[in-house]
Amino acid sequence: MKKTILLLCSLIASSQLGFSQVEYKVLESEKLQTKRQLKIQLPRNYKSNVKKSYPLVLVFDGDYLFEPVAGNVDYYSYWEDMPEALVVGINQSKTRMDDTKYDLENYLPVDQGADFFEFIGEELLPLLEKNYRISNFRIVVGHDLTANLMNYYLLKENPIFDGYINLSADYTDVIKNNLPGILSKSKEKIWYYIATGTDDADLLKESNLQMINSLKEIENEKLYFYDDNFEEATHYSLVGRAIPKAIEDIFSVYRPITSKDYQEKVLKTKGTFYNYLVDKYEVIQKLYELDIKIRVSDFMTISSAIEKKKEFEQYEDLGKLAQKEHPESMIGSYFLARYNEELGKPKRALKEYQEAFSLNEASYLTKDMMIEKINSLKADLGL
Template structure:
């Protein structure tokens, strides 16, 4: 419990440095005005062409801040992409927003209106006003975690990822979701969480829900389930948010030691081709481009040297000069290529030229000087 308490205090203490906007939103579908919260990424510039994933947070009254804080923290370190987060306050309208018919168990009356409000009004509004991609995530807790499932049953679902924290599942929901996800043909993420001390009547249904989903064999479904120890119906949310986001954005993450060993070194096309494939997959999968990060360049350089792949190093040096022309890494990787080619004079020229450029996360003057002195000693 101490670990959980510290985590909660940490998340609450994170300053929301990204831009947060609070504004009323009139909905003709609801015939009412709703309060929404919008967090934009740090240094958001509407004039830039960057596209950001969109996260819609139901129960925004209490779920928005934990999501916004955790997201801001993780994006600061580059583990997941920057996103636009939109929370919908429901404290006074929750019961009617999430209403479903007691005979067919699908949204009806106010619930049907709320369903249409998100898809037909809120999302188009956000898309027209902010730079968001078509990679959308929907999240909820308890009754709202049940409601998010209804978007799966559209012919062309609006969302690519669903995060359900301790859902209060409607009758037949588990069977219906299993059937839908069996045949879904678009890459879809589904995250489900409960806890040891979750509400018993909810947990029994959630465990059944998990057993049905875990049995599916659909390569388009990316499913994860967590049953947290030492947590309850409310505290499991703080533990589940980073798990869910890391699972959804696993492909986006920088190359890890395991990925380096299992995939980079064994890729048939060679290290640089693997790098190209990884970043093309990110663009295809998430709907936006990611600039090649220095960590991944280091991994590809190491693999190229290990496999004696000069062509990979040559292509990497071109990429470094293109993506980071004012950074020391452009000179460093070009110098590395010529050094491996045994053209030490040209390697030395590039290492020396890098001293006039800006230091990067891994390459500074000390690194370049070590290379320069080493080559001079060899001559």
């Protein structure tokens, strides 16, 4: 049977750019000998950014989890608190019990549970890789039974996911007994999130809290572990609170420099402000395998630190980096102008301000501001 994806309909026409696009598709599976319904949300401007690849967020229980996950991914990526990502949901309303079936003696996937487990890695992911521009950073999301299922991928030698968002996972004994040891020895970076609630089902809450306590004891720099026990949250209401929290935790390094980061990290850095900025984006590249331009907002935050501490010599390297990252913007020339101005080179500063005037405005830097700087320096120089 030939593996194919049939397009049923598109919620938003592909010609509309700047909006998330949701497609409904059907995958005919050889492994399952049946068809499976998928929901796929494309990142904003996916059609126009033809060379860009995106992280994948795979959502089990797509019938009810896809929309809250996709909505939060779109929202957080819009504000650059996470990278744009492709979100794929698998509808399981009629099949989840069979999809998550395991042997009652060894607790390993069995029958359709085993087939579904293999379907994800052997059919679905290769097909998504073939048809969409997916990067190597991949997250999976599940709720109770499906959350337990996705943990079996961590029992494999080479897990196919990097991030695991467990929403009140219904852990089997084999996961309880083996997961802490596996994560403690992992040589690959793993992001692992657990959520439960004070009003969650008693057995699930107890199981999740035990897992949280076990994983908190792990000392492995490759493991990024996060957890929440939401007050007065039930088995179902915790989902709405956990999804955005998990995204914030997993992508905490990715987001722009916050006011808290500025006060507690940037101003207190032991190195230069320039190195703090460069190191931040090197970490983003290494952690998430994403190569992104340094944000204009982060350049301006570092500029604020330089001005506050009066370490104007740092503007030289920062200006050159800004010119490389954003050659069309005036920020690089402005930083070099400030460097020359404060280090007693007014003629050179004047030239840089004039160059900045010819480029695009950015943040609070405007052409009117550059004219004021130019006129002020000309007056000082008697020109």
